Amino acid sequence: MATGKPTIDHGKLDRVVADARRASDQREQGYRERALKMYPWICGRCAREFTRANLSELTVHHRNHDHDYNPPDGSNWELLCVYCHDNEHSRYIDHVADHIGSGASTIPDPAAAATGNPFAGLKEMLKRKSSG
Numbered sequence: 001m002a003t004g005k006p007t008i009d010h011g012k013l014d015r016v017v018a019d020a021r022r023a024s025d026q027r028e029q030g031y032r033e034r035a036l037k038m039y040p041w042i043c044g045r046c047a048r049e050f051t052r053a054n055l056s057e058l059t060v061h062h063r064n065h066d067h068d069y070n071p072p073d074g075s076n077w078e079l080l081c082v083y084c085h086d087n088e089h090s091r092y093i094d095h096v097a098d099h100i101g102s103g104a105s106t107i108p109d110p111a112a113a114a115t116g117n118p119f120a121g122l123k124e125m126l127k128r129k130s131s132g
Contacts, residue, residue, distance in 0.1 A: 031070040035060045035077045039119070045084035059085045065092060073117075 041050040041058060050058045061080045062069065069076050080088060 031077065032060050034070075034072075035074055035079060038074045039077070039079050042079065043081040043084055044078045045080055045088075048081050050081075057082050061085050061088055075117075 036055070036058075041055065042048065043050075043058065044061075058079055059082055061078045063076050063078055066076070
C-alpha cells in the first residue's frame with residue numbers, strides 16, 4: 001500500500017552530506033576562513049561590527065595587494081567591510097595611475113606587509129580586566 005510519501009535514498013543523502021563536509025573543510029583552509037577565525041569581526045577602517053547574519057559583507061583585504069601572499073600569521077590580511085575595501089582598492093588604483101602619469105615606467109611596489117600584531121596583548125589585558 002503506497003502512502004504517497006517519497007522514499008529517502010540514504011546513499012544519496014550520505015553523499016550530499018559528505019560533499020558538504022569536504023567543501024567546508026576546503027573553505028576552512030582558505031585565507032578568508034582563517035582570517036575570520038584569527039581576527040574579530042570588525043572592519044579595520046570604520047569599526048563596523050559584524051555577526052553571522054551580515055558576515056558576507058566583511059571581506060579580507062590583502063595589505064600588499066598580492067592575493068597569493070597568505071602567510072599563516074595573517075600579517076598580510078585586514079578585515080574590511082565591502083565599502084571600505086572598495087575604497088581601499090580605489091585609492092590604490094588612483095595611486096598607481098598617478099605614479100604612471102608622472103612619467104614613471106613601472107608600477108610602485110605595494111606597501112610592505114605589517115609586521116606587528118595589534119592583538120598581541122589582548123588576551124592578557126582581558127584576563128586582567130575580568131579578574132580586577
